[in-house]
Amino acid sequence: MSIAVLSLILLVLLFAFLGSGLWVAFSLLGVGVAAMALFSNAPLGLVMATTFWGHSNSWALAALPLFIWMGEILFRSRLSEDMFTGLAPWMNRLPGQLLHVNVFACGIFAAVSGSSAATAATIGKLSIPELAKRGYPEQMVIGTLAGSATLGLLIPPSIILIVYGVATEQSIARLFVAGVLPGLLLVSLFVGYVVIWALLNRKSLPLEDMRVSFAERLKRSRRLLPVVLLITGVIGSIYAGIASPTDAAAVGVVLALLLSWRSGTLSWESFRDGLMSATVTSCMIAFILAGASFLTVAIGFTGIPRVLAEWIGSLGLSTFVLLAALTVFFVVLGCFLDGISVVVLTASVIMPMVLQAGIDPLWFGIFLVIVVEMSQITPPVGFNLFVLQSLTGRDILTVARAALPFFVLMIVALVVITLVPAIVTYLPERM
Template sequence: MTVATLSIILFVLLFAFLGSGLWVALSLLGVGMAAMALFTDAPLGLVMATTIWGNGNSWALAALPLFVWMGEILFRSRLSEDMFTGLSPWMNRLPGRLLHVNIFGCGIFAAVSGSSAATAATIGKLSIPELSKRGYPEKMVIGTLAGSATLGLLIPPSIILIVYGVATEQSIARLFVAGIVPGILLVTLFVGYVAIWGMLNRDLLPDEGERFPLREKLRRARRLLPVMGLIAGVIGSIYAGIASPTDAAAVGVVLALVLSWASGSLNWQSFSEGLMGAMVTSCMIAFILAGASFLTVAMGFTGIPRLLAEWIGSLQLSTYTLLAALTVFFVIMGCFLDGISVVVLTTSVIMPMVQKVGIDPLWFGIFVVIVVEMSQITPPVGFNLFVLQSLTGRNILTVARAALPFFLLMLLALAIIVAVPQVVTFLPEAM
């Protein structure tokens, strides 16, 4: 049986499992079991047991539930209210005015949650009613939220970067650091677009006539200090080499609990709900990783990744052609699967191809995350679209149209990091 036939059989089997509504983790395990049982002579049970245990018993993976818990704690605190209060006096005189609060608020919350959906829900719950009440165009309110919330996947501590690091055996600390400049680049592009739109559409924006003296701006900005301190403590300790990502995550949880308690929003209900939410999310991700790790090993036994890599090499594709093809592939996959599933599902096949043409796996991790960000605002299964649909009551196509300019801005950011790879690699190389 040729590698093409074998690949098609397994691919059809995978989509049959997913199309039937079977959990992603069970679908991955099922395809791996089929590949091992039908196309190899390896002992299925022994390989499955040792692979799942070996990949689950990872100290690097311990950072994941801790960062998820930190985000859950802050999601239930007064953080979003404090951010709006602290940011709005500084934004109301800029072109685009308080629309910028969505961008900077999402950027700040992304740096402490690591989750795109949590960022959209947290900032959206506060800003959508406030901006709608002031008369801001609904399309821009939804668009800025949809685009900016995806920063939760890129700005460290990013859950998906932890998953990619574990799946590809890359340094999570270096991946975190590599995501900082691209994250700032995306924020800059979003702010620039909103500012230009604001200058061209002054008549569509409400008059924010209230002026704040500098003393009042500084007084309100003090409400940003706790969360900025948390970000500096978590990311700064990793960058300085003082703490590993897992150590920093543990400190982040403690600081998040302290901040929540100090704000008066920590009680037994919020604590237990946050812990339960973190446990459910972490178990889901761990289960998917277990299935993906077994599928990766099963693919190794069948020889498919090696043969595909050799085939790609024989085509003599340029690096840019391969990256363009992978961009389309990941966006299409992201139309039907969540970002974490896309990453763990494809790494076993994609990475040999990527390494064959000499692409840096560290740089490729940031590339993948930006493409997955794009898929989060692509119908029919863009997770951020569903979150904003529930918050606004608009249909998903209306939300998708509002998010389209930000999809194109992410595509521009992708082109920039391809043309100038040092945007991603400069900080990790300086560590």
């Protein structure tokens, strides 16, 4: 049987499993079992057992549940309220005023939660009613939230970067550091867009007097200090080489608990709910990673990645054309799967051709995460769209239209880091 026919059979089987509503982890595992049983003579049970153990017995993977737990703790604290209060006085001189609070608050919360959906839900619960009460246009309120919340996937500590690092055996610490400048690039693009929109649509914005003395600004900014120290401690310790991502995650959990306790939001109920939610999420991701790791090994036995990489190489595609094709592929795939599933599902097939094309796997990890960010605001399965739909009561297409300009800005960011790859590689090279 030719590799093309084999690939088609496995692809059809995968989509049949996913389309039937089977869990992603079971779907990946099922396709791997089919590939091993039908197209290989390797011992199925032994390979499955050793693969599961080998890919789950990883110290780097321990950072995953810890960062998720840290985000869950802060999700249940007064962090979003403190950020809104601390940021708002500094936005009054910028065109767009409080719309920028969405962008910066999402960027800050992304740096402590690592989750796109959690960022959208946390900041949205506070900012949507507040900005609506002040008369800000709903389309821009939704759009800034939808776009900026995706920063949770890129700005470290990013859950999806941990998944990518484990799946492709890349340094998680270097991936974290590599995501800093692209994250700041996206924040700059979002802020720039809001400024330009505000200058062109002055009559759409409320006329409110937000003059606050410098002393009052500093006083309100004190509420930002704890979370800024938390971010600096977690990310700074990794960048300085003082702590591994797992060590930094453990410290982050302790600091998050102290921050929540100091703000008066830590109770036995919130502690239990945060721990259970983090456990459920971590188990889900770990299960998907286990299924994907087995599928990767099974696909390797069939020889598909090697043949596919050779075929891509024989086409003589330029790096830009290959990246453009992969971008379209990932965005389409992201219309039907969540970001983590996209990464673990495609890693085994995509990485050989990426390496064949001479693309730095570290740089490609950031590229891939930005593309996955784009899929978070692409219907029908854009998780951020679902979150904002539930918060606003608007239909999915209305929310998607509001997010469209930020989808375009992410494409601009992809072009920029492709033309200037040092934006991604500069900091990791200096670790």
